[in-house]
Every structure is written in structure tokens, then in C-alpha cells.
Amino acid sequence: MRERILAAAEELFSARGFAATSVREIGRCCGVTDAAVFYYFPTKQDILSALLKGPEMEPFQPAPGPFDPAATADMVLEVFYRWLEQPALHRILAIQAFDGDSTAQGFTAQMIESFMSVVGPMLRPVCRERTQEVLYTLLISTSGAMYGAMLRDPAGYAEALRAPGARARLREIVLLALPVEGAR
Amino acid sequence: MSHRTDAGDGRRAKILTAALDAFAERGYARATVRDIAARCGLTDAALYYYFPSKRALFETLVAGVHEYPGGSAAEEGPTRHMSQEALEGLTDLVLDWFVADERILRLLRRLSLEGDRLARDVRAQRRSTWRGFLRAQFDSRFREEDAVLLTDALVTFLSGLTILVQTIHGPNARSVAVDPAYRERVHRYVSIAVPFERFLPGMVLGA
Numbered sequence: 010m011r012e013r014i015l016a017a018a019e020e021l022f023s024a025r026g027f028a029a030t031s032v033r034e035i036g037r038c039c040g041v042t043d044a045a046v047f048y049y050f051p052t053k054q055d056i057l058s059a060l061l062k063g064p065e066m067e068p069f070q071p072a073p074g075p076f077d078p079a080a081t082a083d084m085v086l087e088v089f090y091r092w093l094e095q096p097a098l099h100r101i102l103a104i105q106a107f108d109g110d111s112t113a114q115g116f117t118a119q120m121i122e123s124f125m126s127v128v129g130p131m132l133r134p135v136c137r138e139r140t141q142e143v144l145y146t147l148l149i150s151t152s153g154a155m156y157g158a159m160l161r162d163p164a165g166y167a168e169a170l171r172a173p174g175a176r177a178r179l180r181e182i183v184l185l186a187l188p189v190e191g192a193r
Numbered sequence: 194m195s196h197r198t199d200a201g202d203g204r205r206a207k208i209l210t211a212a213l214d215a216f217a218e219r220g221y222a223r224a225t226v227r228d229i230a231a232r233c234g235l236t237d238a239a240l241y242y243y244f245p246s247k248r249a250l251f252e253t254l255v256a257g258v259h260e261y262p263g264g265s266a267a268e269e270g271p272t273r274h275m276s277q278e279a280l281e282g283l284t285d286l287v288l289d290w291f292v293a294d295e296r297i298l299r300l301l302r303r304l305s306l307e308g309d310r311l312a313r314d315v316r317a318q319r320r321s322t323w324r325g326f327l328r329a330q331f332d333s334r335f336r337e338e339d340a341v342l343l344t345d346a347l348v349t350f351l352s353g354l355t356i357l358v359q360t361i362h363g364p365n366a367r368s369v370a371v372d373p374a375y376r377e378r379v380h381r382y383v384s385i386a387v388p389f390e391r392f393l394p395g396m397v398l399g400a
Contacts, residue, residue, distance in 0.1 A: 100306060103306055103360065104303070104306050104307070106359075106360035106361075106363075107220075107299060107302060107303040107306065107359070107360065108220045108303070109220070109363050109364070111363075114360075114361050117357065117360070117361055142381055142382060142385060143385055145382060146350070146382040146385040146386050148353075149350055149353040149354050149357060149382060149386070150346070150349050150350045150353055150386055151353070152353040152356065152357055153348075153349040153350055153351070153352040153353025153354070153356070154349050154353070156352065156353065156356045157349065157352045157353075159306065160302055160305045160306065160313070160316065161305075161313065161317070163305070163306050163307070163308055164308065178345060181342060181345075182342075182345060182346045182349055182386075185342070185343075185346050185386065185387065185388055185391075186346075186385050186386050186388075189391070
């Protein structure tokens with residue numbers, strides 16, 4: 010049931026927007042009352058948070074030997090493109106955030122968590138006490154790429170970011186923020 | 194700047210300020226002309242005398258985005274090397290401009306997310322102005338392809354920064370963005386995002 014609620018909510022939010030979708034409608038889509046929905050998700054915000062959380066990513070363990078910026082950049086891009094699997098929801102979240110909803114704060118914390126757990130292990134041996142700064146910088150820049158594209162083309166931004174040229178450019182920008190090859 | 198004391202000008206300015214407040218507080222869609230008029234002690238009819246619609250208020254507001262204050266830095270000329278101080282100075286310049294226009298930017302961004310074309314175009318214009326300014330700083334000091342990459346890195350970083358500060362801090366975005374402790378962290382992050390030292394002629398990397 011929980012999965013059915015999430016699937017229905019994702020469709021309705023993407024089609025109509027967050028504010029315009031009611032919990033009752035989500036319930037109706039699954040053949041239940043709004044009370045049933047609230048049993049699984051205390052608020053509408055909680056549904057959005059659950060949708061955005063997505064499947065956990067495995068932390069990447071670095072291969073032995075010197076730091077490999079290319080492999081690390083690829084991991085960062087993997088996290089980034091994972092966000093892009095739900096472009097409509099991210100747009101809704103951005104709208105919510107600009108309308109003053111604090112759900113965005115929770116989500117940003119989640120994004121930091123993803124970077125930390127997935128990319129952190131690769132950076133820690135070489136960045137050490139600077140690891141967190143590098144991770145924040147990566148988060149800021151990748152957010153810039155995502156939101157920049159979203160603002161320019163809210164409907165098609167995920168496509169635009171998947172274009173080879175855009176992907177290559179983002180990879181280069183990520184590489185700049187990483188220590189150079191052979192850094193110790 | 195005009196110093197006319199025409200009551201009409203004063204009232205227009207008051208209305209525009211009230212509109213910006215209302216849009217910032219309630220969002221464009223939920224703000225009403227009635228609310229804006231009430232903030233100025235006017236009736237709706239009186240407000241409509243100055244602005245035919247809520248949309249007209251928005252269009253007048255966006256026409257008033259500040260001129261980019263980048264002039265003085267640009268005059269420093271191409272012989273100066275890029276340095277950490279220069280990079281931090283550029284970052285501060287862009288952040289100061291962001292702070293000056295923060296509420297209008299918020300409105301522009303919010304409306305762009307809904308596909309509003311005027312908002313998108315004003316934003317695009319504004320962005321290309323400061324991007325062009327930053328590009329000129331790098332062009333004069335690096336090979337062209339490196340200048341393009343460094344500019345892209347800086348622009349992407351600064352966009353992410355200003356959007357995150359708005360989405361995370363909401364109405365406190367401006368006070369956060371002027372806080373010296375925040376600026377200090379931003380300076381550290383920007384030195385990571387834009388490692389220009391790697392591209393200076395004669396640099397030897399490694400070790």
C-alpha cells in the first residue's frame with residue numbers, strides 16, 4: 010500500500026503540482042481514504058520527502074593506490090544523475106522551497122548525506138580534514154548545474170543535462186574541484 | 194536620479210515596494226492587488242490608477258533590477274595576475290549584487306520555475322551580464338579554453354550558492370549572504386571550485 014500511495018502521489022504531483030494535489034485525491038487514486046494515507050505519511054510533505062529519498066546508493070570504496078580523480082568524478086556524476094531520474098519532483102521541491110516550505114532544507118541535508126556516504130570514502134584518504142569542504146563545494150556546483158538548467162527549461166532540463174556536451178562540461182567542472190591525479 | 198517631489202512618483206514607489214514585500218512574503222500567485230493596496234493604505238481602485246494589474250507591477254519591478262556594479266574591477270586591466278584575493282573579490286562582487294536584487298531574483302526564479310517567459314528572459318539577460326564580466330576577467334589572464342572552463346566553473350558555483358542560500362534560508366537569505374563568516378566559508382569553497390593556479394603558465398603540479 011505504501012508503494013501504491015507513493016506511485017499515485019508521484020504521478021499527481023508531477024502532473025498538477027504539489028499544492029494543487031490533495032491527500033484525498035492521492036487516496037482516491039489508490040482506493041483508500043485520506044485517513045489511510047495519513048497512517049503511512051503524517052503529512053503531504055512526508056510523501057514528497059519519501060519520493061525524493063529514492064533507493065540508497067552504495068558507498069564506493071576506493072581502489073588501492075593513488076587517488077583517482079576520474080573515478081571519483083564519475084561517482085559524483087552518478088549521484089547527480091540519480092537525482093535527475095525524478096526531474097518533475099525536484100522542480101516541485103524547488104517551487105516549494107521558493108514558496109517558503111522548509112522541506113527543501115531536509116532535502117538538501119539528504120543530498121549532502123548522499124555525497125558524504127558515496128563520495129566521501131574516496132576523498133577522505135587524500136583530502137583528510139578538507140574532505141567536508143570539498144564535498145560541500147561539489148554539492149554547491151552540482152546544484153548550480155541542476156537548478157541552472159531547471160530555471161532555463163523547467164520541463165526539459167533533465168534531457169538537457171543528459172546531452173553529451175552538458176555532461177562532459179559538468180564532469181570537467183567536477184574534476185576541477187577534486188585533487189589532481191597522484192595527489193597525496 | 195530624479196528629485197521630483199511629485200506625489201504620484203512617491204506613491205508609485207510605495208506601491209512597488211509594497212508589491213515586492215507582498216510577493217516576497219506570499220509568493221506571486223497568492224499575493225493580491227487588494228493586499229498590496231492595503232499595505233499602502235489605498236483602495237484597489239486607487240492602485241489600479243497607477244498599475245493596471247498585478248502583472249504590470251511585476252513587469253515594472255523586473256525592469257528595475259540594478260545595474261551590474263562590476264565597472265571598477267574591470268578597469269584594473271589585463272596585466273594583473275589572477276590571485277586568490279582577486280577571485281574572492283569577484284565572488285564578493287557577485288554576491289553583493291545578489292543581495293541587492295535578492296527579492297526580485299527570488300521572484301524571477303520562482304516564476305521561471307513555472308515557465309514564465311518574461312521572468313526567464315530577464316534572468317537570462319542578467320546572468321549573461323555577470324557571466325560576460327567574469328569571462329573578461331579570465332580571458333585577459335588565461336588561454337581562451339581555460340578561461341571558458343574557469344568561467345563556467347565559477348558561474349556554476351555562484352548560481353548553486355545563491356539558489357541554495359535562498360532555498361535553505363528563505364527570507365533570511367540576504368542576512369546570511371552578507372555575514373562575514375559565511376563569506377569566509379564561501380571564499381574557501383570557491384578556491385576549491387576554481388583552482389586557477391593549475392592553469393597559470395609555468396605551473397608545475399604534483400607533490
